[in-house]
Amino acid sequence: MHQYLLEPRTGEPFALVLRDLPDPSPGPGEVLVKIHAASLNYRDLLVRAGRSASGGSDPVVPLSDGAGEIIALGEGVADWKIGDRVALTFFRDWISGPFQMAWHGAARGGSCDGVLSEIVTAPAHSLVAIPSTMDFAEAATLPCAALTAWHALMERGRPLTAGETVLCLGTGGVSIFALQIAKAAGAKVIVTSSSHEKLARARALGADETIHYLETPEWDREVWRLTGQRGADRVVEVGGPGTIERSLNSVAAGGVVSLIGVLTGFEPTPATLFTLVKKNASLDGIYVGNRGMFVRMIAFFEQHAIRPVIDGRFSFDDAPAAYAALEGAGHFGKIVVDL
Numbered sequence: 226m227h228q229y230l231l232e233p234r235t236g237e238p239f240a241l242v243l244r245d246l247p248d249p250s251p252g253p254g255e256v257l258v259k260i261h262a263a264s265l266n267y268r269d270l271l272v273r274a275g276r277s278a279s280g281g282s283d284p285v286v287p288l289s290d291g292a293g294e295i296i297a298l299g300e301g302v303a304d305w306k307i308g309d310r311v312a313l314t315f316f317r318d319w320i321s322g323p324f325q326m327a328w329h330g331a332a333r334g335g336s337c338d339g340v341l342s343e344i345v346t347a348p349a350h351s352l353v354a355i356p357s358t359m360d361f362a363e364a365a366t367l368p369c370a371a372l373t374a375w376h377a378l379m380e381r382g383r384p385l386t387a388g389e390t391v392l393c394l395g396t397g398g399v400s401i402f403a404l405q406i407a408k409a410a411g412a413k414v415i416v417t418s419s420s421h422e423k424l425a426r427a428r429a430l431g432a433d434e435t436i437h438y439l440e441t442p443e444w445d446r447e448v449w450r451l452t453g454q455r456g457a458d459r460v461v462e463v464g465g466p467g468t469i470e471r472s473l474n475s476v477a478a479g480g481v482v483s484l485i486g487v488l489t490g491f492e493p494t495p496a497t498l499f500t501l502v503k504k505n506a507s508l509d510g511i512y513v514g515n516r517g518m519f520v521r522m523i524a525f526f527e528q529h530a531i532r533p534v535i536d537g538r539f540s541f542d543d544a545p546a547a548y549a550a551l552e553g554a555g556h557f558g559k560i561v562v563d564l
């Protein structure tokens with residue numbers, strides 16, 4: 226089988242190398258998954274740069290997110306059968322319950338092998354069934370970006386309710402899933418972007434209000450105006466130090482800022498956290514989610530006929546071009562590699 230490996234190089238981004246290996250066989254409690262599609266997340270760029278919180282320093286098979294079919298069962302596997310269509314979980318061993326730091330030791334495509342491989346060996350507990358209504362490419366977009374948005378809006382604290390307002394920053398994977406989930410839950414959604422074309426696409430997906438964050442650099446004031454001086458009940462904060470202050474300004478009294486991303490870098494945040502105190506608002510750190518959340522999310526996607534937005538597809542041989550496309554940030558939603 227063929228598989229990519231990210232190899233650390235001193236002082237440089239990791240190198241993406243294609244290699245040919247004998248097909249693996251599953252150990253006890255494991256299955257083999259023939260991967261049909263994988264998707265990229267901004268985190269995969271961080272892993273390649275050696276900067277992900279759930280990355281490692283050893284050579285690793287990249288990408289956390291993939292879907293395929295089971296082609297072999299190890300001894301003792303009773304929950305799956307050959308031919309089952311599955312997606313893999315981001316945290317291999319976080320099945321349910323609260324997060325434990327130990328789960329960082331097996332984050333796919335970072336601290337343990339990921340899915341950019343024709344065949345993947347996986348513990349049977351680290352898979353979810355995918356609905357017949359979803360193709361492999363769509364299912365491959367779910368494990369990281371979709372689950373993070375779902376966890377933030379529907380699992381942590383109290384679930385989002387109809388009529389609340391959600392602010393989504395930018396139009397990448399997490400933010401577009403947040404838009405789709407929030408609309409299905411009956412919320413109002415405000416989307417920001419650096420592109421008018423992407424804002425038009427967000428409106429076509431249901432966004433109620435849009436803001437061009439380059440033309441309106443004080444976008445927090447605009448959020449305030451658009452919400453009748455109330456603010457957004459939920460802020461999906463994917464920007465990090467360059468956006469956090471305005472995200473805190475944008476949240477409504479009693480609202481929640483979900484702290485998710487680092488699109489603007491890793492500098493110490495200059496934000497005035499006291500803003501949260503004034504508003505009785507909360508700041509929730511969100512790191513993907515567990516298998517139980519994933520199963521509930523898939524049921525919600527089925528119920529509301531949510532189709533992941535795939536903006537670019539690349540062949541397995543062309544996987545380096547998929548990285549380049551993600552880095553170029555011209556995408557809206559997700560980028561997929563077909564295997």
Ligand SMILES: NC(=O)c1ccc[n+]([C@@H]2O[C@H](COP(=O)([O-])OP(=O)(O)OC[C@H]3O[C@@H](n4cnc5c(N)ncnc54)[C@H](OP(=O)(O)O)[C@@H]3O)[C@@H](O)[C@H]2O)c1
Binds near residue numbers: 268463487551
């Ligand atoms: N904590 C977690 O569990 C978790 C999970 C997934 C992702 N993340 C993090 O969340 C972030 C988003 O990940 P992703 O995979 O969705 O990224 P992505 O698909 O690569 O998103 C890229 C988009 O982000 C937008 N963006 C960039 N800078 C921005 C800014 N200053 N303000 C507003 N939007 C900006 C741009 O949208 P426009 O082109 O529309 O301007 C850009 O196209 C990353 O930092 C990632 O590491 C964290």
